[in-house]
Amino acid sequence: MLTYVGRRLLAVVPVLFGVTLAVFSMLFLVPGDPVKIMLAEFVTTPDQVARMRAQLHLDEPVLQQYGRFVGNALRGDLGMSIRSRRPVATEIGENLGSTGRLALASMVVAIALGVPLGLIAALGRNSWLDVAAMGVALLGVAMPSFWLGFLLIFVFSLHLGWLPATGGGDLPHLVMPAVALGTIAAAIIARLTRSSMLEVLGQDYVRTARAKGLGGFAVVVRHALRNALIPVVTVFGLQFGNLLAGAVIVETVFSRPGLGRLIVGAILSKDFPLVQGTVLFVATAYVLINVVVDMAYAYVDPRIRIG
Amino acid sequence: MRAMHSRQWLIAIAVILAALSPGVRALRVADAQGGGALTVALDQEPPTLDPHASPSAVTYQIIASVAENLLYRGPDGKLVPWLAESWTTARDGKSVTFKLRRDVKFHDGTPFNAEAVKFNFDRIVDPKFKAGGARAALGSYAGSKVVDEFTVQVLFETPYSPFLNSVASGVLSIVSPKSVREGGDLVHTRPVGTGPFMMKDYVGKDHATMVRFPGYARKAPWSDRSGPALLETVVWKFVPEPGTRVTTLESGETQGIYLVPAQSLPRLEKDSALRVEKLPWPGVPRIWLLNVTKPPFDDVRVRRAVNFAVDKEAFLTTVYRGTGLKAFAPLTAVMLDDPTLRQAYPFDPEKAKALLGEAGWAPGGDGIRSKGGARLEIVLNAIEYGGGADPTAQLIQSSLRDVGIDVKIKAQARPPWYEDNYRCATHGPVMFLRSIDPDGLWSLFHSSQVGANFNWSCVKNAKLDGLLADGRRESDPARRRAIYLAAEKLALDEALTVPLVDELAVWAFRATVQGVKYNFNAYPVLSDATIRR
Numbered sequence: 001m002l003t004y005v006g007r008r009l010l011a012v013v014p015v016l017f018g019v020t021l022a023v024f025s026m027l028f029l030v031p032g033d034p035v036k037i038m039l040a041e042f043v044t045t046p047d048q049v050a051r052m053r054a055q056l057h058l059d060e061p062v063l064q065q066y067g068r069f070v071g072n073a074l075r076g077d078l079g080m081s082i083r084s085r086r087p088v089a090t091e092i093g094e095n096l097g098s099t100g101r102l103a104l105a106s107m108v109v110a111i112a113l114g115v116p117l118g119l120i121a122a123l124g125r126n127s128w129l130d131v132a133a134m135g136v137a138l139l140g141v142a143m144p145s146f147w148l149g150f151l152l153i154f155v156f157s158l159h160l161g162w163l164p165a166t167g168g169g170d171l172p173h174l175v176m177p178a179v180a181l182g183t184i185a186a187a188i189i190a191r192l193t194r195s196s197m198l199e200v201l202g203q204d205y206v207r208t209a210r211a212k213g214l215g216g217f218a219v220v221v222r223h224a225l226r227n228a229l230i231p232v233v234t235v236f237g238l239q240f241g242n243l244l245a246g247a248v249i250v251e252t253v254f255s256r257p258g259l260g261r262l263i264v265g266a267i268l269s270k271d272f273p274l275v276q277g278t279v280l281f282v283a284t285a286y287v288l289i290n291v292v293v294d295m296a297y298a299y300v301d302p303r304i305r306i307g
Numbered sequence: 308m309r310a311m312h313s314r315q316w317l318i319a320i321a322v323i324l325a326a327l328s329p330g331v332r333a334l335r336v337a338d339a340q341g342g343g344a345l346t347v348a349l350d351q352e353p354p355t356l357d358p359h360a361s362p363s364a365v366t367y368q369i370i371a372s373v374a375e376n377l378l379y380r381g382p383d384g385k386l387v388p389w390l391a392e393s394w395t396t397a398r399d400g401k402s403v404t405f406k407l408r409r410d411v412k413f414h415d416g417t418p419f420n421a422e423a424v425k426f427n428f429d430r431i432v433d434p435k436f437k438a439g440g441a442r443a444a445l446g447s448y449a450g451s452k453v454v455d456e457f458t459v460q461v462l463f464e465t466p467y468s469p470f471l472n473s474v475a476s477g478v479l480s481i482v483s484p485k486s487v488r489e490g491g492d493l494v495h496t497r498p499v500g501t502g503p504f505m506m507k508d509y510v511g512k513d514h515a516t517m518v519r520f521p522g523y524a525r526k527a528p529w530s531d532r533s534g535p536a537l538l539e540t541v542v543w544k545f546v547p548e549p550g551t552r553v554t555t556l557e558s559g560e561t562q563g564i565y566l567v568p569a570q571s572l573p574r575l576e577k578d579s580a581l582r583v584e585k586l587p588w589p590g591v592p593r594i595w596l597l598n599v600t601k602p603p604f605d606d607v608r609v610r611r612a613v614n615f616a617v618d619k620e621a622f623l624t625t626v627y628r629g630t631g632l633k634a635f636a637p638l639t640a641v642m643l644d645d646p647t648l649r650q651a652y653p654f655d656p657e658k659a660k661a662l663l664g665e666a667g668w669a670p671g672g673d674g675i676r677s678k679g680g681a682r683l684e685i686v687l688n689a690i691e692y693g694g695g696a697d698p699t700a701q702l703i704q705s706s707l708r709d710v711g712i713d714v715k716i717k718a719q720a721r722p723p724w725y726e727d728n729y730r731c732a733t734h735g736p737v738m739f740l741r742s743i744d745p746d747g748l749w750s751l752f753h754s755s756q757v758g759a760n761f762n763w764s765c766v767k768n769a770k771l772d773g774l775l776a777d778g779r780r781e782s783d784p785a786r787r788r789a790i791y792l793a794a795e796k797l798a799l800d801e802a803l804t805v806p807l808v809d810e811l812a813v814w815a816f817r818a819t820v821q822g823v824k825y826n827f828n829a830y831p832v833l834s835d836a837t838i839r840r
Contacts, residue, residue, distance in 0.1 A: 030722045036729065048442065051434070083354035083362075085437060086492065094511050150550060158558045165555050166348070166546050168513050255348075255546040257512030265352070270721065 004298075008291050019283045023276045024069050028062075052082075056273075069276075078277030083269050088277030091262060098168045099258035102181060102250070103243050105174050109182030110189050110239075113140075115232075117186070118193025119225065125198060133190065140187030145246050149180040149253040166255035177254045181246045185239050189232055196228040203227075230301045234293060241286055343539035345820060345838060347563040347831075348552045352512055352545040355439075355495040358480045359431045362439040364741060364828075367477030368565065369543050371830040372527075372536070373517055374480035374500030377405050377424070378471065379528035380743070380827040382586070384641070386475055389528050390419065390501065396782045400466030401449075403474075407457040413483035414505040414520055421459035425451035426484040428461065444473035446779075466780040468787065469746040476743045476828060503527060503536040503834035514544045529824045529832050536834040537822070556581065556815055562838065563816040563823075569628045575815050576629070582818050585630070585811040586829040587641035590747055591740035592634035593699060595687070595805040596764040598735040603683065608666040610802035614652040616659035616710040617703055622808050626698045630813050634806035636795045637752075638745055641809075645792055651799045659710045668711070676711035684713045688733040691718040699737050699807055729758050731765040738763070739810065743828060745791040749775045752798060764803045771797055 035053050057065055072079065078088035114137075121133035156176060157165040167173050200206060201224055209223045248260035259278065266274035353366040358374055361367070377391040388394075391405040411419035428451050431441045446467035452460040463470070473479050486499035496509035504517040519536045526533040544561060546552040549568040553575070555561040567575060567583065576583050595617075603609045619633045632640070636648040668676035668683050676683040685707070689700040697718075704714040717733055727733050740747055740761060749756070753775050756762035774794040781787045798804060812829040822835040 033726075036725070047434070048438070051437075085355060085360060085495065091511075098512075153551060153554050157560065158554050161558060165551055165558065165560055166544060168510070251512075253548050253551055255513070255544065255548065255551060257510070261512050261547070269354070 005295060008294060012287055012291060015287050016284060019280065019287070020070050020073065021066075023280045023283070024066050026276060026279075027272055055080075073280060078280065079273035081266070081271055081274040083266075083271045083274070088274050091274060092259070092278060092281050095257055095259050095262045098256060099244070099247055099251070099260065101174060102177055102247060102256065102258060105178035106182030106185065106243065106246075107239075109178050110185035113182070113186035114189030115193050115225075115229070117190035118197060119220070121190070121194040122197035122201065122228075123220065130194075134194070137187040137190040140183045140190070143183065144249075145180045145184060146249045146253050148183055149176070149250055152176040152180060153253075168257045173254075173256070177250050177256055180253070181243065181250045184246065185235075185242070188239070189235060192232055192235060193228060196231050197224060200224045200228045230297070233300055234297055238290075238293075244282060244286075343537070343838065344542065345538050345540070345563065345833070345836060346542040346544060346561045347565065348544045348546040348555055348561045349564075350547060350549070350552065350566040352547075353515075356498050356506065356509070356515070357494045358477055358482065358498060359427070359441040360437060360439050360495070361478075364830075367480075367828060368830045369515060369517075370480065370498060370500065370502075370506075371477065371826060371828075372504045372832045372834055373502045373506055374477075374482055374498055375502045376475050376477075376480045377407075378475040380472065380475040381529055382825055382827060384827055386471060387528050389475075390481060394471070396468075396471070400468060400780055400782050401464075402460050402462045403470060404454070404458065404460045407459065408525075409457050410525065411501050412522060413486070413501050414499045414522075415483050415486055417483055417485045419481065419501055420456050421451075421453040422456075423481060423484050424459045424461075425453055426487075427481050428479070430487065431479075439478070441478040444470075444476065444478045446470060446473075466782070468779060468782045469744040471782075472744040477830070504541060507540075512545060514542050516543075517541050523834070527832065527834050529826065530835050532835070537837045538833065541833055541836075556817070559817070562820050563814060565812070565814050567630070567813040567815050569626065569630045572629050572813065580818055582816050582820075584814045584816070584823070584825075586814075586825055587632075588639055588741060588810055588812055588829055589642050589827060590639055590742040591637055591738075591751060592639045592809045593631075593737060593739045593807045594634065594637060595703065595737045595807060596735045596751070596761075597803060597805065598731050598733065598763065598765050599801075599803060600731050600765045601734055603666070603668070603678075604685075604734055606666050607802055608662045609668070611652075612659040612662035612666070612710065613707065613712070614659075614802050614805050615655045615662065616707055616712070617805050617807070618654050618706045619807060620654065621706070622699060622702050626702065627808055627810070631808040631810045634809045636806055637748060637798050637804055638791070638795060639809045642742075642745055643788065643791055643795065645795075648792075648795060648799065651796075656710050663710065663712075670711055674708070674711060675713045682713060683711060684715060686715045686717050686733040688724055688727050688736040689716050689718045690721055690724050690736075697737055703737075703805075703807075728761075728763040731757070731763070736763055737807070741828075745787070745794075746775075746778060748791065748794055748798075749779070752794070752803065766801070766803050768797070768801065771801075 035049055035056070035058065053059060057068060076089055080086065081088055081091055084091065117133045117137055121130045124130050153165045153176065156163045163172050163176055206219060206224055209219045244260060247258055248264055251258040251260040252264065259282065263275070263278045266278060349365055349368060351365045353361060353369060354363050355361050356366055356370055358366065358370060375390050377389060378386045378394065379389040380386055390411060391407050393406045394403055396403050407421060407424070413419060428445060428448060430436055431438045431445055432448055446469060447464040449462040449464045452462065454460055480500065482494065483499040487494055497506040503520055503523045505520045507516045507518045509515045518540050519538065521535050523535045524533060546555060552564045553568065553571045556564045572583065575581050597604050597610050597613065599605060623631055623633065635651065663676055667678045669678065671677040671682065687700050687703060689697045700716045704716060707714050724736065728736050738761065740751065750761050752762060752764065752766055752771050754767035754772050757765050757767065771794060774790055774797065778787060778790045778794065781790055814831065816823060819839040820836060821839060822837050824832050824835060826832055
């Protein structure tokens with residue numbers, strides 16, 4: 001197991017090297033003088049431009065700049081945001097919690113909606129229940145989260161007045177964003193649960209369980225569902241990227257603080273250090289989460305042997 | 308078996324927690340409702356609330372009643388005393404002396420005096436400090452002299468008359484020296500001023516709260532009463548999505564919003580529970596800068612033809628729908644208005660066609676004019692906002708097609724858009740500029756600004772340079788007006804631009820909110836605001 005973990009972590013190194021290279025090159029791939037572009041909306045004096053250039057070390061050889069970038073990143077120093085003049089790491093830290101809570105809550109929504117839907121569809125295969133459940137799932141996949149977000153605001157804030165439309169913070173602020181963001185994942189999980197469940201229900205051990213006289217509930221929940229959910233665990237990791245992409249939109253619609261809004265704001269204001277820092281952070285997190293999911297997958301599914 | 312089952316879930320949740328939990332911190336939304344609290348939703352979050360560091364208008368929307376200035380400028384554009392009781396400009400224009408009020412204290416209890424003014428201005432030019440718009444506002448600042456405790460003389464290398472308007476603008480508002488020296492980063496989220504409100508808290512990407520300063524005993528220059536603000540609390544929420552912003556106003560979650568989207572404006576205006584307020588922006592209107600170095604725009608007749616051909620009325624009815632007025636000149640009407648400017652270019656397609664004919668561009672087979680086999684094609688540089696190019700670009704395209712000009716819209720992201728402008732590579736961009744002094748024309752037209760911000764007409768005109776330099780030297784308001792009127796007339800005569808729309812700052816409030824006033828920058832000052840119950 002330990003060797004496996006070690007090997008997996010070693011394999012991450014070249015990926016992260018590629019990530020830093022891509023993130024670092026961003027500054028040079030944009031046409032034009034990055035300093036001029038970053039300062040474009042300021043009324044600047046030549047003095048300010050020169051200082052910005054020095055601050056970003058743009059006067060040094062490229063290789064040296066890259067070395068500095070990687071070295072600083074390894075120490076957790078992601079530079080200073082141009083717009084807010086605060087450390088990028090601080091900005092990320094402040095916004096991480098909000099996005100984390102949103103991600104977690106939307107995953108809860110996804111599971112609470114997705115698994116029962118998939119289960120109902122599988123058990124009532126080809127019946128109207130199946131059609132209805134999969135219809136709901138299809139709708140969930142097809143519905144853009146911003147549109148669902150507006151719909152929720154329209155109904156629950158404007159007309160019913162139950163929930164606040166904007167802001168981060170406690171549970172009432174979390175409900176609508178989590179539903180808007182979790183619905184797509186719920187639909188994916190529902191479809192996955194259905195097909196995986198159908199496969200498992202046809203297995204010998206399920207027939208054996210039935211044959212030894214177990215009741216329908218025990219067979220379905222203890223024997224079939226437990227095994228059917230193994231692939232769903234994998235989806236968790238893969239959904240992380242989608243969640244973050246969705247968070248960009250959902251956080252904007254509901255005016256929630258978070259990483260998604262941080263990245264969009266940074267891109268719109270051409271805040272290069274902030275864009276580089278957040279992209280580097282998110283990419284690293286994505287890679288590491290997938291490693292963890294791989295290991296968890298092996299752990300929950302005894303058929304996968306590692307070593 | 309059961310244990311295994313729950314363990315799968317535990318792992319799955321732990322995976323997410325492990326990835327996301329560092330930095331999880333409880334964000335609390337201030338419970339600000341009730342007891343004279345006003346909540347206003349803004350379209351943006353300020354990068355910082357430090358008035359000297361910020362490059363962004365939203366900073367000054369928030370702190371307009373928190374940090375005060377030496378002078379105040381209301382919607383009528385007149386300068387009146389604020390923290391300074393009086394001021395005199397030296398005859399050579401190279402210094403301004405302010406007599407300061409003696410009864411002013413900062414929110415932290417420290418006294419406001421000449422030292423404090425000197426500290427603030429010196430801070431802005433300090434090479435170690437990263438100033439925002441404030442640095443340019445101080446022009447050729449050479450230092451401040453503390454004449455006595457309540458008299459300060461501000462010195463300049465060369466005469467710099469835009470300073471008086473700048474000193475009344477948010478960028479040069481005065482913060483507590485003690486708070487800057489000892490507060491560290493707090494100045495970015497809780498600047499300490501002398502105004503009727505003081506900043507209380509700031510939650511990134513969510514809201515900022517300011518509360519009444521009980522020690523405010525003076526009469527604010529926009530008010531007709533003395534004493535502290537009437538509201539207990541003002542909460543500024545950051546709500547970037549326009550549809551959500553409008554909904555919060557309609558549901559009562561907020562009592563005011565800024566930047567009403569044009570498509571919602573008619574509905575909000577009809578709603579008797581709401582009140583819409585529109586204010587003119589000082590600065591340069593939405594304008595097409597014509598690159599005079601790129602043929603066929605090197606021919607003034609073609610540039611004039613374009614001015615006659617663009618149907619500005621169509622902009623107002625299709626895109627702006629009540630959020631803008633027709634623009635006539637390179638400065639908005641609130642900056643400088645004159646009948647001669649308004650008459651310069653009426654919508655007259657026939658005149659445009661005649662001018663194009665005179666310039667040798669004859670009607671061609673496909674409706675596009677040509678000269679010597681070359682089609683009359685123009686490249687308009689436009690920003691791609693994600694949902695397509697700036698709609699004004701498309702309206703220009705259809706207007707000019709009617710007179711035989713084929714406009715290609717180069718819709719692109721901001722960085723290459725800027726780069727093309729610096730290199731004078733297209734026939735010019737559509738842009739706008741916020742500026743409280745007509746000296747804003749310097750960055751637009753002075754020859755030293757080609758390849759920089761924002762002379763994207765790429766014009767080098769000695770006479771215009773001379774007028775702009777005169778405007779910086781002249782301190783007499785009437786003579787200054789005459790100089791800038793001459794500069795605007797010259798710019799119109801040379802057809803360096805196509806002025807399109809004077810955009811309006813559009814605010815909407817619940818009808819119960821009363822007493823909101825605005826300064827010259829169109830930012831609300833809130834000490835007289837109340838909420839009727």
